[in-house]
Amino acid sequence: MPAPLLVLNHVSKVYANGTVALQDMSLAIPEGQFVSLVGPSGCGKSTVLRLIAGLGQLTSGSIEWGSNCQQNVPSRSAESKLAFVFQEPALLPWATVMENVRLPLKLAGEPKEKADPKVLQALQQVGLQGFEGSFPRELSGGMRMRVSIARALVTKPQVLLMDEPFGALDEITRSKLNSELLQLWQEQRWTVIFVTHSIYEAVYLSNRVVVMAARPGRVVADIPIEAPYPRSEDFRTSPLYNDYCREVAARLREAMADVTQEPYPPLVRRLR
């Protein structure tokens, strides 16, 4: 096993209102791994991503980057260590596809002539050639997500954080984007931390599935998915795939069982 790229040491996060989003979470992620975080809503899986991205303060614990990480990259360089793909495409509605994908480079102060070839390459990677001049609202949901992914890829990140990126898409678009993402990952070998609530998506994509439980958010299972890549569409119907799905589902159910034993929240109690 290669040296970990990213280590979470007993990380806790308590929000100002007292909600314990994460309790004592420890996780080591080796370089090049595709890790999925699966869990019920409120288990803190999105919080983990936000903390890794530096979009929030830890309450306790630490997040450490390994020595093999591009630490020495200057903070304002166009080559960013991290890229984030949000649940929504989060595009600038007033900017064209081209301008949206160029944004990270523009913010890093890279001139247009230098940025444009990279932008075109990223657009080609996600299959959006010919849509450079379109505005986000002229595109379908799946295409907007592709723009969002292209924007993440344009900085040539080492780590890709994805927060339920395909959650709002229909099943067909989702599985198409899944296999394309997997193909890109095999070419680029980023480290991917992928948050999802879909067991099937997690098992299909990852070589490791981390199951989390809610209230307080914590890790309850860490399941390696030992199936070879490239994973074709046939993998989705194979017995191996089904076994893994069943296992993750079982662990998830255990995690959920803890939650349902808790007293009903006030609203539900009133309705009964």
Add this chain to the structure above:
Amino acid sequence: MLDRLASLLQFLDHQLGSLGVGILPEHLSWRGPARALGGAVKEKLRPEPRREAEVPGPGLSTSPQRLPLGKWLKPEVIAPGMVGLLFLGLWEVGVRLTGVPPYLLPGPILVAKTLVQEWGSLFPSLLVTLQVTVVAFLLAAVSGLLLAVLFTQSKWIERSFFPYAVVLQTTPIVSIAPLIIIWLRHNTFAAMVVCAWIVAFFPILSNTTLGLNSVDHNLLNLFQLYKANRWQTLIYLRLPSALPYFLGGLRISGGLSLIGAVVAEFVAGSGGERAGIAYQILISSFNLQVPRMFAALVLLTGLGVLIFVALSALSNKILGRWHESVVPRNS
């Protein structure tokens, strides 16, 4: 075209007269010696008054024009046009049937005739008012935008100053206009601009502040992730996000700056070379020239509508392809 309009007015007058309600000639005579100048109607008709076409309105669109008819014969033009025509028709007939004297309520035909006759004195006044309006409006747009940007840079600046902007907004302009005119007594133009500015700037300030604060949180996260500085976040994210709100503020303030200018003129009451349209309304009311008041009002309202239409067009042009307010729904 003017000849046609004049003959149309004559025709309408004649038609209504044959119904036994034609009292127009008598009404015209009440204006007495002061209006004797109006005898030279034909000469005064020469400068093309475009506004005046508004009174007969879409009725004219049945006659051949330079503009393609199809462009104007859309339901959204015809429907309000019909309502307007019906209203004007009822008004004219009502005035004639009840025999209300024109110094109380003139009919629309008389108003149109007066507008044509008084064009030479009313239109330059309208331009004076327009000048005050435009200067105040531009000042309001710039100051409102700058202040809103300042507010969003620090919550404390906003908390400290916003209440006073509200105070300025809620103080009725009529009650502070005299004070401003006393303070700026050597420069009436500046005084009027200040009055109009006070009324116009608040909607821009409050709308733009709202817009600058309504940025999509995901986009703010994105900018933070890519280590954008304050300036970049303002230029590339906050200002474009606030643009629809700012333009909405402009649309409100365009009309308000006209109202502010009119109020200031009423209070200042300055005549002479720099007499605005509101002053003309005031003078007409002193002289009981009610048809002239109506004619001036038509001009004023027309200008207000024109300002609104121009700002709406500007807004649509700028928001172009990206904003929900402009793009058709099914895409």
